[in-house]
Amino acid sequence: MATVAAKRKISPVEEIDINEGVNLFVDEPPDSEDDDDTTDSDSSEYSGLEDEPDTDDDDGDEDDEEDDDDDEDAENDEDEEDEDEDESDVEDSAEETSSHSKPTNQEIVTAEPDDKEGKITQLPDEYEYDSSDEEDIRNTVGNIPMEWYRDYSHLGYDVEGKKLLKPEKGDELDEFLDKMENPDYWRTVSNKLTGQKVLLSKEDVKIIQNMQKFKNPVGSDMYEPWIDFFTNEKMIHPVSNRPETKASFIPSRWEMLKVSQMVHALKMGWMKPTPTRKPDEEDETNFYMLWKDDEEPEITRQYRQYIPPPKVRLPGHAESYNPPEEYLPSEKTVQRLKKEIARGKTRTIPQKFSSLRLVPGFKYFIRERFERCLDLYLCPRQRKVRMNVNPDDLIPKLPKPRDLQPFPTTEYLVFKGHKGIIRTISPDPKGQWIASGCDDKTVKIWEVATGRCIKTFNVESKVKGVAWNPNPSLSIIVVAVETSLIIINPHVGDKLICSKTDLLLNSFEEVELPPAPTDKPKVTEWELYEDAEYELGFRLKIKHQREISQVTWHGKGDYFASTMPKGESKSVLIHQLMKRRSQNPFSKPKGLVQCVLFHPIRPFLFVATQKYVRIYNLMKQSLSKKLLSNCQWISSMAVHPGGDNVIIGSYDSKLSWFDLDLSTKPYHTLRHHTMALRSVTYHKRYPLFASASDDLSVIVCHGMVYSDLLQNPLIVPVKVLRGHKAAKGLGVLDCQFHPSQPWIFTAGADGTIRLYT
């Protein structure tokens, strides 16, 4: 704006220069108008110029321009006719001409005194009588041919009716003498009206001479250069600074008359109004719908409502230039706000100014406007159908973990002694002992209460699975070592039970004989340990063809199943301890079997492959259900002691809870872990389940299953247990609950078992 204004200021000055030049050069009435034109634009700038003496004249001049012209004509005529007109007339005419050519005005004025002094003496002071530019009224005969008074001694009458006597006319001689002696004789004429002699001024002479030469009598340049003030370009300033004429404020009487005339004519029926054409008919014929399909049905139009742009928040106290003290941010807050601004957020830092004058310009005004425009233009707007619901109502009402006690909260014991990755642990059914299998080729039995390693069994290779027989009246551990299962009597706890177990194991050898002569190729070979190894506690060895990854017991403690992921059609084998028999329940491979589990009550077998869990009815020998895990790779599985709920842990760090009564899809999926899950487990007594993961954490959840079929299981995560350290990229590999206490054992890759209570 400022630059534009500056330009404006400069340009008139230039124009003025030009105009002044023109002024000096042209000396024409339009020229004065032009002056007005320029002065009009900025009165304050040109006050000095306007004060020029001639401007006053101009105003009057323009007003009566037309009248003047008329007068001129008349007076010119008079001049020609009355040659002996007195001095005032001459002056009048001189004045009139001067109005047209001002710069020459001065010359005339200077010339006049000479004339007065020289020629006209008998005339009294012109102000003694009427000096108006009305017709000369010294002679009241009017506009008649003066020949009529040729023979009279007078040539008319004055206002009072006295005879105006003809001036004394000399004789021919006087005439001649005068002609000889008077140098101005040639320009002396007699006024016909008064009979007086009038000395023509030089100007008059010039006019006459011009007229004789058929030139412009005034003698000015008729062909001066044309200045096109009224251009086709639109100017921002009016051409003239002249105020509106009075006439323009007063309603025109003539127009009124004319209108009233027309009204009267209309009333009388003399005048007929022009018939108005009907536009509708013509429109219909002229326009038509180019795209007929454009017509929207009413329903879609309802959806397509106008969506008002989002409103900008109105400024509050904080945006004030003089905010109340409590709105002024502290130093810290200012730092924070500045950081946020640097990050690209829109924040205003309230500032206090003592007065509005001191407020600096808003630095980001343009940017802010621009962004607002972008927002309005680029932001796609749509109407959201929102339900008017309190968001708190949508969150399921979960009880607080505090109310769900007891659950393990703190690490209390660390079982140290293993020198490798502990892959598997299994507590004994009474809860006094826990067995662990480790990569250091040992199986250790620990006392739970003190963390004391009671026994160590050395095996040939890394231990993949350990399972304590769930039957409390048997003292048996099954250990999975590479391609074989080893049955160990650990000889801890009740001695009677231990000896009974040995007795049982030995006594069934005879029963084992009859099924031996079968034609089928044996899937496994059962071997007995002897002597020294028997003394140590090793009892039986079941040789498989492939590497065993997992072993699990049936709840009764007679059957147990082993998993061989690479065993193809023999990937799952079910063994019967008492009869020393192994059988392959599946004739066809089912995929990579990850783990198998027995149903705690009914004769079902859960087989988890990579993505699915199949539930087989062992009695009917048929598939009963197939659970879609919705995860990439199942790592572990646990069955609720009630048998109707299953949890599955997967390598893609998900834990899925299946309610078998509900559906084959997960009832609930928990994604609390950040890395692969290694183990999931249920507590046998308390409504707890836990998951162990490579992210070194074990998450304990409250999982209440209601006997009421209408109520869905309640799942509340209650505790994250940490403590294990990472080793070889593995974290916590197994977790098992204590059979009776709300305690959890975790086995880690760092070679420790930890007990949380």
Added chain:
Amino acid sequence: MDENTPHVQAKFYTKQSQYSVPDTPFSVPITVGVEELSSLINGLLKGDEIEDESVKFDFLINEEFLRVALNEYLEQRNISTENVLEIEYIEHHPAPKPDNSLLHDDWVSCLQGYSQYVLSGCYDNTIRLWKTDGTELMTIPAHTGPVKAVKWITQDEEDTSPLFISGSHDQTIHIWQWNQEKKEVDCMVTCRGHTESVDCLAINNENQRFCSGSWDKMLKIWSTASASEQDEQEDSTSTQKKRKKTDQIIPTRVPIVTMSGHKEAISSVKWLNLTDVCTASWDNTLRIWDVNRALEKSQLQGPKAFFDISYSPSNGMVIAGGSDRHIRLYDPRSTDGAVVKCAFTSHKLWIVGVAWSSTNDNHFISGSHDGIVKLWDRRSPKAPLYDMTGHEDKILAVDWSIPDLMMSSGADNNIKIYSYSHHKNISS
């Protein structure tokens, strides 16, 4: 002290008569701490008699130790400063001193002192006899499993052939006689009946009965007699299998009474009097049994599994340590109101051993898996009187049978002995 600090009226009294001061209220500045009060009492005392050393005192307000400045204490308890405070003061308890360390070959799971002897049970199936000065007297290969409990039967210091019992993972309890003259230890009786490890033993005050608690959830009462004819008879009635197993002349004894009721293993057992036995179990309960009628008398539900309890005959209270970090004080006589009278929290891990002092009914010690033995005054639940460090691993048991010696055994194969210094005059 500033003139401006507000003052409070305090009346001092003590049960230790040699330190008694006049029963007039004093105006003390409210900002004073224990040390200022202590010097105040000392000043009062010195007016009466001339002592060489100033005595350090502890102050109790409403049966609770003053550990902070007086004004803080009053603010915490919302006690008005208008009334006259009654402040009890007692001589500051001197610090216990580490006395001895008895090194074993394996984890020491249990111990008990008697006279100047210490009996300890080890995870290498042995029982060891020590003198308190640190000399090892004997190592007895007693059991076929780790020894979990040992107790002296004989309380008489004059006895030259004291008896003791031991319980073990091998499910048996042996009664031993130590012939001091012959320097021999003989197994007198083998008590059979438990089907799981015997975890705790307790002798009654008259030394005629003892009871045992086991992982098999049973509480059994036995006779302590070193030899009795009953044994033989009972032995013959016992099953053939047991007979076969022992293969020795050692007579076998069966329990007088067996009481079941606990749902989990019994971890600790104590006699309350001649007829009542209190047991603590992993099933979160304390149960009191009437031995004569073989009944369960009452039951106190705890929040966590119990590992050890101790009963003080002098104040009738039971302290219990369990599978969390709190020691809880129970009153077995009360049936209404809060079950837990007080909780003492300072340990960081499981509390596996607690023992009352037999001489000071306010003091007890506790041992935890965090390897620290703490001496507590029951009037100071927030902080123990002293922490006794020394163990490098878990503590498995503590004992305070000898009034002067606090002992603890742990998984670092050590028994640590700390001497308990008495006041010059023991409070009544």
